[in-house]
Amino acid sequence: MNTETHRKHRHAPMSIEKAMAGIKYKIAIISGKGGVGKTSVVVNLAAAFRKKAMEVGIFDADIHGPSVPKMVGIKTEMRDILHGSHGLDPVLTEHGFKVMSVALIWPTDQTPILWRGQYKARVLRQFLSSIKWYELDFLLVDLPPGTGDEPITIMKSIPGLDGMVVVTTPQEISTIVCSKAINAAKELNAPIIGLIENMNAYRCPDCGRVEYLFGKAKGENLAKAFKIPFLGGIPLDSQYSEAADEGTPIVFKYPDSLTSQAMLKIADEIIKILPPREKVVVKERPWEEGRDHP
Numbered sequence: 212m213n214t215e216t217h218r219k220h221r222h223a224p225m226s227i228e229k230a231m232a233g234i235k236y237k238i239a240i241i242s243g244k245g246g247v248g249k250t251s252v253v254v255n256l257a258a259a260f261r262k263k264a265m266e267v268g269i270f271d272a273d274i275h276g277p278s279v280p281k282m283v284g285i286k287t288e289m290r291d292i293l294h295g296s297h298g299l300d301p302v303l304t305e306h307g308f309k310v311m312s313v314a315l316i317w318p319t320d321q322t323p324i325l326w327r328g329q330y331k332a333r334v335l336r337q338f339l340s341s342i343k344w345y346e347l348d349f350l351l352v353d354l355p356p357g358t359g360d361e362p363i364t365i366m367k368s369i370p371g372l373d374g375m376v377v378v379t380t381p382q383e384i385s386t387i388v389c390s391k392a393i394n395a396a397k398e399l400n401a402p403i404i405g406l407i408e409n410m411n412a413y414r415c416p417d418c419g420r421v422e423y424l425f426g427k428a429k430g431e432n433l434a435k436a437f438k439i440p441f442l443g444g445i446p447l448d449s450q451y452s453e454a455a456d457e458g459t460p461i462v463f464k465y466p467d468s469l470t471s472q473a474m475l476k477i478a479d480e481i482i483k484i485l486p487p488r489e490k491v492v493v494k495e496r497p498w499e500e501g502r503d504h505p
């Protein structure tokens with residue numbers, strides 16, 4: 212490469228649109244409050260899409276508790292990714308997802324400087340424009356819980372978001388928290404793909420009987436009331452914590468479980484709802500200009 216081209220390549224500002232141009236569907240996962248199983252849904256949906264031979268990326272945008280790296284078994288220090296001058300390569304997990312986390316740039320309680328909201332949004336946009344996702348069928352975004360400024364800023368920074376998936380639990384449905392999430396999503400002008408009801412049932416490991424501990428079809432009724440699709444329910448499953456601790460999504464660890472079947476069904480529902488697009492073709496990149504060599 213001649214010097215002129217090299218200089219252009221190094222200094223041309225990358226746009227988020229350009230960085231995400233190879234992604235077929237961008238989906239944000241939101242919830243009304245924390246702890247409803249949003250991250251578990253993200254990693255297992257990613258696993259379900261992967262099982263369907265899709266190229267999948269996860270953008271962990273939950274600044275309050277970036278737990279995706281642990282749940283997918285990433286042992287690399289996220290900091291190690293920041294060395295490249297050509298942009299940021301997401302970490303490729305053992306199961307073949309690409310993962311990048313906003314934890315790399317977001318200020319914490321230990322950050323010695325004060326970040327103003329508008330500055331945060333600028334840094335986030337710069338970060339998003341440097342991530343090298345290349346070709347993906349699905350990018351799943353794990354948002355911070357709730358409907359405050361942060362999840363809204365992140366969603367607004369993702370150009371051409373194809374839709375949002377709302378995760379809730381039967382306990383939460385009886386409150387207005389979940390409705391707030393649905394209303395906030397509606398205001399963002401990105402379509403709501405649908406609602407997932409997590410922890411909706413329990414199957415007795417001895418007799419196999421399925422019990423709806425908090426009432427049957429609560430999620431389905433809520434979805435009906437808001438005129439949004441119901442994507443499915445996910446049972447309470449004691450294997451979750453074991454799978455999460457090990458860093459293997461349940462869909463890979465226990466492929467025949469009720470949970471895995473539920474996740475695969477939800478993945479199918481999402482594919483049915485999204486407008487059909489051709490599967491991406493991943494380009495071979497044995498060497499790329501600007502890339503730092505080990």
Ligand SMILES: Nc1ncnc2c1ncn2[C@@H]1O[C@H](COP(=O)(O)OP(=O)(O)OP(=O)(O)O)[C@@H](O)[C@H]1O
Pocket residue numbers: 242244245246247248249250251252273276278356409410445446447448449451452455
């Ligand atoms: N269906 C389920 N059955 C049993 N345990 C579950 C289920 N879904 C999630 N959990 C467990 O509940 C806890 C919270 O789940 P998770 O971290 O996915 O929620 P979250 O909404 O992302 O939470 P946060 O707001 O902290 O990001 C985890 O310990 C997870 O293993």
Ligand SMILES: [Mg+2]
Pocket residue numbers: 249250251273276278
């Ligand atoms: Mg989470």
